[in-house]
Amino acid sequence: MELTNAVLARAAEIERSYHAPVLAMRVESTLDRVQILERVLAAIATLAGTDAIHWSVDDEPAGVIVRQWGHAADIGATLLDLSRALDSEGVDGELVVHAPEPRPARTPLRERPEELLECHVRVRGERRFAQIASNRPEPVVRFFPDDAAMLAGMEAALAWVGDPPAGAELWSRGDLPHRDVGEVRAHIAASLRDLRGPLSRMPTNAWWESGDRFRLVYVAPASGDVSFVEGGPRLAAGGWEEPYSMLVEELSAASAWGSYGLIKRGREPGQVGRSVGQDWVPFLRSGRYDFTYSFYEDVLAPDAFGAQLLGSGYAGRVPEGADWERVDVGHEAALLLHRDPAAWFGEPLPPITILASGHPDPAYPTPEVILRAREDLAGILVSPDAIAGTPLDPLRR
Amino acid sequence: MTVTLPKRVLKLWREISADTYKVSLDLLLTTRMDSAAATDVLSQSVDRVLRDFEAAHAEVPPDEEMPFAGQWDVVRVPEGALLLGGYKSDAFEEVLQAIVEDLSREGVRGKLDLYARPEVPWDPRGIGTIEARIRVLGRRVMDHRERWAADRYALERVIEAAANWCLEARPDRAVTLRHAWLPTLVLRRCDSPMERLREVLSDDNEVRLASIGDERFRRMTVVPRDGSVTVVEGGPVLHRSGWRPSVEAVTGLVRHVSSDAVYASVGRTRPWAEEERRLRMAWGEEAAHEEHLAPDVFPIQLLGPGYAGRVPAGKDWRATDLGEGRVLLEHVDQAAWLDEVTLEEGLLGDTIPRADLVERARASFGDVLFTDITKEERDGQHAWRMAHPEAHLPEGIVAKVHALPETPYIHHWDVALVLRDGSVVEDVEIGAGGTTVRRIGGEREFSLDPDEVVDVLDRSTR
Numbered sequence: 001m002e003l004t005n006a007v008l009a010r011a012a013e014i015e016r017s018y019h020a021p022v023l024a025m026r027v028e029s030t031l032d033r034v035q036i037l038e039r040v041l042a043a044i045a046t047l048a049g050t051d052a053i054h055w056s057v058d059d060e061p062a063g064v065i066v067r068q069w070g071h072a073a074d075i076g077a078t079l080l081d082l083s084r085a086l087d088s089e090g091v092d093g094e095l096v097v098h099a100p101e102p103r104p105a106r107t108p109l110r111e112r113p114e115e116l117l118e119c120h121v122r123v124r125g126e127r128r129f130a131q132i133a134s135n136r137p138e139p140v141v142r143f144f145p146d147d148a149a150m151l152a153g154m155e156a157a158l159a160w161v162g163d164p165p166a167g168a169e170l171w172s173r174g175d176l177p178h179r180d181v182g183e184v185r186a187h188i189a190a191s192l193r194d195l196r197g198p199l200s201r202m203p204t205n206a207w208w209e210s211g212d213r214f215r216l217v218y219v220a221p222a223s224g225d226v227s228f229v230e231g232g233p234r235l236a237a238g239g240w241e242e243p244y245s246m247l248v249e250e251l252s253a254a255s256a257w258g259s260y261g262l263i264k265r266g267r268e269p270g271q272v273g274r275s276v277g278q279d280w281v282p283f284l285r286s287g288r289y290d291f292t293y294s295f296y297e298d299v300l301a302p303d304a305f306g307a308q309l310l311g312s313g314y315a316g317r318v319p320e321g322a323d324w325e326r327v328d329v330g331h332e333a334a335l336l337l338h339r340d341p342a343a344w345f346g347e348p349l350p351p352i353t354i355l356a357s358g359h360p361d362p363a364y365p366t367p368e369v370i371l372r373a374r375e376d377l378a379g380i381l382v383s384p385d386a387i388a389g390t391p392l393d394p395l396r397r
Numbered sequence: 398m399t400v401t402l403p404k405r406v407l408k409l410w411r412e413i414s415a416d417t418y419k420v421s422l423d424l425l426l427t428t429r430m431d432s433a434a435a436t437d438v439l440s441q442s443v444d445r446v447l448r449d450f451e452a453a454h455a456e457v458p459p460d461e462e463m464p465f466a467g468q469w470d471v472v473r474v475p476e477g478a479l480l481l482g483g484y485k486s487d488a489f490e491e492v493l494q495a496i497v498e499d500l501s502r503e504g505v506r507g508k509l510d511l512y513a514r515p516e517v518p519w520d521p522r523g524i525g526t527i528e529a530r531i532r533v534l535g536r537r538v539m540d541h542r543e544r545w546a547a548d549r550y551a552l553e554r555v556i557e558a559a560a561n562w563c564l565e566a567r568p569d570r571a572v573t574l575r576h577a578w579l580p581t582l583v584l585r586r587c588d589s590p591m592e593r594l595r596e597v598l599s600d601d602n603e604v605r606l607a608s609i610g611d612e613r614f615r616r617m618t619v620v621p622r623d624g625s626v627t628v629v630e631g632g633p634v635l636h637r638s639g640w641r642p643s644v645e646a647v648t649g650l651v652r653h654v655s656s657d658a659v660y661a662s663v664g665r666t667r668p669w670a671e672e673e674r675r676l677r678m679a680w681g682e683e684a685a686h687e688e689h690l691a692p693d694v695f696p697i698q699l700l701g702p703g704y705a706g707r708v709p710a711g712k713d714w715r716a717t718d719l720g721e722g723r724v725l726l727e728h729v730d731q732a733a734w735l736d737e738v739t740l741e742e743g744l745l746g747d748t749i750p751r752a753d754l755v756e757r758a759r760a761s762f763g764d765v766l767f768t769d770i771t772k773e774e775r776d777g778q779h780a781w782r783m784a785h786p787e788a789h790l791p792e793g794i795v796a797k798v799h800a801l802p803e804t805p806y807i808h809h810w811d812v813a814l815v816l817r818d819g820s821v822v823e824d825v826e827i828g829a830g831g832t833t834v835r836r837i838g839g840e841r842e843f844s845l846d847p848d849e850v851v852d853v854l855d856r857s858t859r
Contacts, residue, residue, distance in 0.1 A: 014586055018515035021568055021586035052591070054565055069567055071589045147744045154740055174522035176611060176633065183636050185740060190524040192743030195668050221744070 001086040002094040003079055010097045011075045022069045026062060027086075029093030036064045036091060043085035053078050065098050109171075109207055109214060110270040115348055116216075116231025117240065118272055119247040121254045121261040121309065122297040123224040124149040127392050132199060141391045142199060143295040145224030152257035153226035156250065157206075157217035158185055160228045164208035164215075172206040181206075192221055203273060213243075218273035223294065226258075227273050240345045244307075248335070251309045255333035259298035261309030265349050276302045279352060281366050293382045299395055300382035304373035306344025308336045313395075314380060321376045343369040400426075400500040401508045402493070409511060410489055421468065421484040423514050424493075426500070427477040428507030433596075435507070436473040439480060442499040443469050446492060466492050472579050473596065475588055479512060481580065515583040518570035520607075520614045524737055526631035527640055529647040531555060531654060531661040531699075532687045533624045538809045539835045540828040542778070543685040546809040547624025549600075551657040555626045556619055560594055562628060562650045563608045563615040570609040577602035600807045601830075621807050623684050629666070640665065640735050644697070648725070651699050655719045659688035661699035665735045667748070675759070676769045683767040690767040694758035696734035696750075700724045709761045728758065788834040790827070790847050798831035801855045814845070815852035823856070 011023050029036050037059050044055045044066070053070040072078050083095065124146045129139035145153075162181035164170050169177035172184050184206045194200040199222050207216035213232035218225065228250050230243035244263070251261045266272070266279040277289040283303065293302050299313040310318050312332035319336065320326070327335040338344055350365045374381065387394045406424065413420045428435050450466045457463050467486025472479050480496070483489040497509060534551035538544055564572065572590055575581040576597040584590055594606055600621050607616040613632040619625070628650060630643040644663060651661045675693050676683055683692040689703035700708055702722030709726065710716070717725040728734060734750045742749070750758075759766060790798070804810045810827040814834075822845065826836040837843035 016585060016587050018571075018583050018585060020570055021572060021584075052561070052564065052589075054567070056567055067567060069586070070564060071586065071591075075586075151740055151744055175519060176521055179633070179636075183633065186524055186636055186737045187522075189738045189740045189743040190667075192740070193668055193738070193746070193748065195670050198746075 001083045001091055003083045004094050004096050006097045007079065007095050008076055010099075011079060015075055022067050023075075024098040025066045025068075025095045026098040027064045027066060027091065027093060028096055029091055031091060031093075033059070033064065039089040039091045040064055040066060040086065043082070043089045043091065046085050046088070047078075047081055055082075062098065062100070066095070109209055109216065110205065112269070113267045114214065114231050114269055115236040116229050116266050116269060116272070117235065117243050117247055117263060117345055118266055118275055119228040119250050119254075119261060119263045119307075120273070120276070121153060121226045121228075121251070121258040122294070123153045123226060123257055124259045124298070124311070125224050127295055129392070130199065141292070141295055143224055143298075144198070145221065149257040149259075150221055150224060153224075153254070154185075154188060154219050154221070156254065156257075157219050157226050157228060160250065161206050161208055161215050161217050165210045168208040168210040170206065170208050172204055178206075188219065188221075198222060205272070207269075212237075214269075216269055216272060220273060225273050225294070226254075227275075229269065229272050231269070236348070238346070240342075244341060244345050248307055248337070251307060252327075252329045252335055254309055255311065255329040255331045255335075258309055258333075259311040259313055260301065262301070262303075262305040263307040263345070264305050265345055265347075267348065267352075281349060281352065281370060282361070282364050290384075293387075296382050296387055296394060299393075300386055301377065301380050302382055304370060304377045304381065306338040306341055306369075306373075310334050310336055310380070317380055319377050319379060323372070323376060338369070338373065340369065343367070399504070399506045400497050402497050403508070403510050406493070406509070406511055407490060410483065410493075414483070414489065418485050418487075421481055422489075423512040424480040424482060424509050425474070425477050425512035426480060426505075426507055426509050428505055430505075430507075432473050432475060432477050435478040435505075436471055438500065438503060438505055439478040439496075440471040442496055442503065442505075443471055443480070446495040446499055449495070450488070450492060464488055470579055472582070474512075474582065475585060476512075477507075479514075480509065514580065517573055517581045517583055518609050520609055520616075521570075521612055521632040523632040523635045525635070525666040526629040527635065527643040527647055527663070527735070528627060528629045528666050529651050529661055529663045531559075531626045531628075531651060531658050532684065533626065533654075533657055534659055535624045535688075535806060536809075537685045537688070538806070538826060538828060539841060540808075541782075542680070542682050544622075544682075544828075545624045545685045545687070546806040547621060548657075549621075549803070549805055549807055552619075552621060552624060552626070552807065555654045555657050556594070556598070556617070557591070558654050559617040559619075559626050559628050559650060560591060560606050562646075563606055563617045564590060566608045566613055566615040566630070567610045568608040569611040573605075573607045573609065575605040581605070623681070624807065625684065636737070640737075641731075644731065644735060648697055651697075652719060652725065655699055655723045655725075656721050658699055658723075659701035659703060660691065662691070662693075662695040663697035664695045665749075673748075673752070673755075676767065678770045678772060678775055679767065680770075682770065686767050691762060691765055692767050694755060694762055694766070696728045696731050698726045700726055704765065707765050709763070709765060711761050713758070713761060785842065787829075788843075788845050788847050789832055790834065790850060794847070794850050794853055795832050797853045798827055801853065802857075805857050805859050811855075811857045813854040813856050814850045815854065816849045817851050818849070821854070825856075827853075 007025055014021060014023055027036050027040055040057050044057055047055060053072050056067045058065045125144050127141055128144055130142045131139050158181050171177050178184050188204050191202050201222040203220035205218050207214055212234040216229040218227040228247060247263050254261050264280060266275050268279040271279040277291055283289045315332055318326055318334050323339055325337045325339055329335055390396050410422055426435055426439050447466050454464050464487040465485060468484035469482045533547050533555050535545050535547040538546045572584045573581050574584055574593055584593055598604055604619045607614060613634040616629050618627045628647055630646060635643055647663055688701055705722055708716055708724050713729055715727045715729055719725055733754055736749050738749050798810055810831060812825050812827055814822040814825050824838045825834060828835040834845060
């Protein structure tokens with residue numbers, strides 16, 4: 001078993017640097033993979049327990065990888081010991097440096113613009129008064145999601161990202177991808193225990209990216225928000241129909257646990273979950289979008305969208321009109337779909353900035369289809385007037 | 398000047414301190430000396446300069462605040478002596494120039510220049526950690542409150558075993574070391590972690606050694622003052638049933654060091670609500686009683702000889718005799734204590750372990766558990782201290798205490814005091830860093846005029 005000069009050079013380089021202190025070597029041998037693995041494991045077993053040097057052996061796509069770490073006065077000598085042990089076990093060939101290609105540097109998904117379609121769902125629940133901070137004694141209205149509905153929403157979201165295509169990695173918080181969606185589920189479950197109370201439970205994002213598309217979900221157990229997203233270069237190039245169709249399916253299925261839902265176009269993955277206020281055309285009818293509007297989505301829609309799920313809170317108030325198709329989906333809920341989805345989802349929105357959302361300019365080029373829809377759906381849209389006076393039940397006048 | 402200070406040092410300082418005084422600089426002293434000698438020399442120089450600074454500003458007008466020299470620390474790094482300086486300093490440039498001049502006066506030749514500290518990697522993210530808290534051999538002593546004084550030789554053995562346990566884990570990212578309040582340092586592979594650890598270990602400061610991998614990290618935290626060594630394993634490896642090998646690993650360490658421990662617990666860390674805690678007024682004093690009273694219930698506990706005849710029994714517990722009067726007590730349903738919560742449980746606010754399981758376990762431990770201190774008891778302790786001023790030894794005697802052979806118990810001295818009249822007071826216990834008589838003849842109430850003490854005699858048993 002030849003110990004290549006490159007291995008010795010790499011060992012010397014690691015030793016005196018602040019780089020990761022693990023020397024990784026690949027066994028290149030004429031033996032078959034199984035034989036290499038068995039014999040290398042046997043060889044390493046003979047070295048264990050000497051000095052403060054430690055070894056691991058892994059069967060990886062690149063081959064059988066031997067890793068060494070720990071402190072030794074003479075690392076070269078420990079590598080010679082390895083070489084001799086491999087000889088004794090009948091492993092021929094050479095040990096070469098194993099240095100995986102570094103991950104390509106790319107701006108993280110949630111920090112860069114990407115064309116996307118988002119299906120946002122408000123789970124079922126109820127409005128209650130709550131004291132939200134010790135320095136704010138006056139109770140304020142908050143939406144409290146129902147546990148069973150929230151659980152169903154979270155499971156649906158996990159299913160949306162739970163089966164990444166080959167080669168795509170599943171990410172959420174942290175600096176390493178998850179091995180599978182079970183890990184994401186476990187992290188969300190652990191995060192539910194917030195000692196400050198249910199209103200302080202942190203939201204979670206999870207996503208995968210493949211070559212030309214990505215999927216992303218957002219779940220906020222404190223507020224009852226669930227979002228399903230698909231986007232990326234394929235959508236930007238005009239491929240909207242397939243993701244739109246799948247999101248409509250999700251929206252329809254959400255009738256079992258959701259009180260309201262919408263599908264919208266956007267371009268800020270980092271704003272998913274709160275994108276109606278930050279990644280949508282400006283609100284012109286009432287100054288600007290107020291995040292407290294989201295507490296009323298079970299009875300008042302935040303805006304007009306090309307596809308909406310109107311739950312039982314909209315019973316008897318589902319708008320009608322030539323541009324709209326109503327589809328009853330059970331659970332006293334209906335999908336309200338615009339008859340020209342391409343006008344809503346086939347083209348990117350006009351440029352939107354935080355400034356545009358926060359300080360609407362009447363000259364903003366809101367697409368005509370949205371302006372007309374706002375008129376059609378005026379009866380179910382939220383506004384300051386609609387929620388003034390009866391904040392827990394704005395429909396009771 | 399024989400120590401040079403490149404202009405970029407002050408230039409950078411002026412930039413970073415323009416808007417805030419809560420900044421510091423990392424400066425490296427490189428000389429022909431080895432890094433240990435350079436660190437000693439620089440430490441002494443900093444001490445002198447800070448003393449002189451304080452003396453020079455001792456008298457300030459009543460309406461002015463005394464200027465603060467800032468936080469200045471010195472630590473050895475392989476490349477030389479690292480000076481971490483200037484945090485909150487009112488006079489950074491003055492102090493730094495004084496240090497350079499002092500070094501030069503001492504004949505040091507070299508350069509004090511900016512240093513880029515190697516970046517310390519994050520721990521890989523997991524859900525809680527599997528933790529073993531080990532209380533080493535020692536004895537209960539009285540300081541301000543009751544305290545566990547560790548047997549230093551047992552502590553050293555446990556530290557060595559725990560450090561080796563950490564270093565077995567593959568450090569895909571780094572091996573790191575931190576002591577006291579100083580920043581965490583990355584260790585190079587050519588630097589023996591055990592030697593670096595011994596270098597920074599002292600009776601006074603907490604030390605942390607960690608091996609940080611991609612999927613797993615292990616960390617040891619040593620608090621010499623109360624004889625505790627805590628090891629944790631964390632990271633994505635804990636997911637699903639991955640906690641089982643981690644529990645086996647930390648329990649293996651507990652077994653390995655059991656003859657040097659009086660008590661240990663193994664569990665999974667998680668946030669505990671205030672109402673779930675047993676002890677709210679103990680303020681750490683329970684640590685002084687762990688040799689015979691457990692602080693709480695855990696899925697695995699090492700119960701030392703102090704628990705003889707009182708080890709909880711019953712179908713929920715499995716006891717294994719480890720010899721030397723030590724028992725490893727394990728709950729039969731480990732998953733009920735150590736599994737991950739499900740989404741359903743999380744939404745309902747359920748915990749693992751469930752509250753009823755903890756209650757049952759606490760009931761089965763009964764009086765083997767430490768009883769929380771009441772507010773009345775705390776008030777009583779406070780009143781007693783107010784009525785009994787502490788017996789502080791004169792500076793010269795404190796120096797003699799520190800000059801005694803190394804005490805076998807961390808921060809605790811068994812001595813006899815020689816008084817001015819030639820008499821000798823036996824069975825004296827000194828604590829508080831060697832400055833204060835805590836007990837005489839085992840009693841906290843005694844009569845002694847510290848100014849009458851002229852000498853101190855070692856009475857420790859080794």
